[in-house]
Amino acid sequence: MTIAVVTDSSACLEPGAARSAGITIAPLHVFVGGVDLRESVDDIPTDFAAGGPVTTAGSSPGELVELYGAALEQSGGAGVVAVHISSGLSSTWDGARQAAAELGDRVRVVDSAAVAMGLGYAALSAARVAAGGGTLDSVFAEAVAVSARTRCFIVVDRLDHLRRGGRIGAAAALLGTALAMKPVLHLADGKLVLKEKTRTSTKALGKLVEAVAAVSGESGVALTVHHMQCEARAATVASMLADRIPQIVTLETLPFGAVVGAHVGPGAVGVAVCPQV
Known part of the structure; x- marks a missing residue:
């Protein structure tokens, strides 16, 4: 059995x-x-x-x-x-x-x-x-x-979807002028919170890669790059991760499903990080 x-x-x-x-x-x-x-x-x-x-x-x-x-x-x-x-x-x-x-x-x-x-x-x-x-x-x-030991990070193109769905958590402080910003968010204690503010998509993706590298450990890591209707952007992030993190064991790219996608919106790129033991 x-x-x-x-x-x-x-x-x-x-x-x-x-x-x-x-x-x-x-x-x-x-x-x-x-x-x-x-x-x-x-x-x-x-x-x-x-x-x-x-x-x-x-x-x-x-x-x-x-x-x-x-x-x-x-x-x-x-x-x-x-x-x-x-x-x-x-x-x-x-x-x-x-x-x-x-x-x-x-x-x-x-x-x-x-x-x-x-x-x-x-x-x-x-x-x-x-x-x-x-x-x-x-x-x-x-x-x-x-x-x-698993970590999740995400960059969204716009915060509107997260705001409407009530999933923005502590990052709500960004609202107002924040819609012009490109925040890097992560899950902390199971809630979506702000990790870092940036002003451009390029900087946000760079910070995303840095955040992933910081928690990837030294003995090997499995990574999945997720995206919502932006396959090319996800491929760019995957390439950046491969260059930045030598201890990658597996690296794949998958689209977000409809439930997650409804909250993060088009253009979102996320990375799931699972360090090996």
Whole structure:
């Protein structure tokens, strides 16, 4: 019997990678023109934000009870470890706790305090331990450990989307004259906060690379560059990282999913950093 690993669609895991790792994905929700679209399940147009305001929602307790229950059955009762988007960014964490409480102590949930591949790294690592015959305790511990050492940074082209979605946290002090600035943001204690102010996109991307290098450690690091409809900009950042950080073990470029993209807006570039141990 193998411990089942669950994450949510905000991890931005490629479907093939999730299937290969045996990870179950809980879909988050994007409301486009009043229509509820489930990320990773329903087709979401690439220009989903072009028609007006877009809102998002986490997975509900009912959805997670059903999903965790199926995963628990698939594991033969061995257990489930569910690693989710930061509780500071989504209601999914509250739903996860409620669902786990309903199903009992064979279901354990982890607040990754991250998003995108900052979350994905923890889920993938937990799945590797599970596939190797890990116990519920060891799979849970791996998810917690990887979450603790992972970092997430982002540069947004405009702050409007974060402001509307209520995700800007301590960076709210920037608002007003800040819309003319290019801030470097990061997740701290699971919330999006300001790391540094810059005045141009070029400077912001340079500071982004410096911030990533500062937390990459010395024994190897996995990096994922995410972007929202700006593949060329992401490729530039990936090249800058490759030149700046010699200890890179893996470096990939992935688009943000629709849920994250709805909040960061077009032109956003983020980097998830997972130092090796």
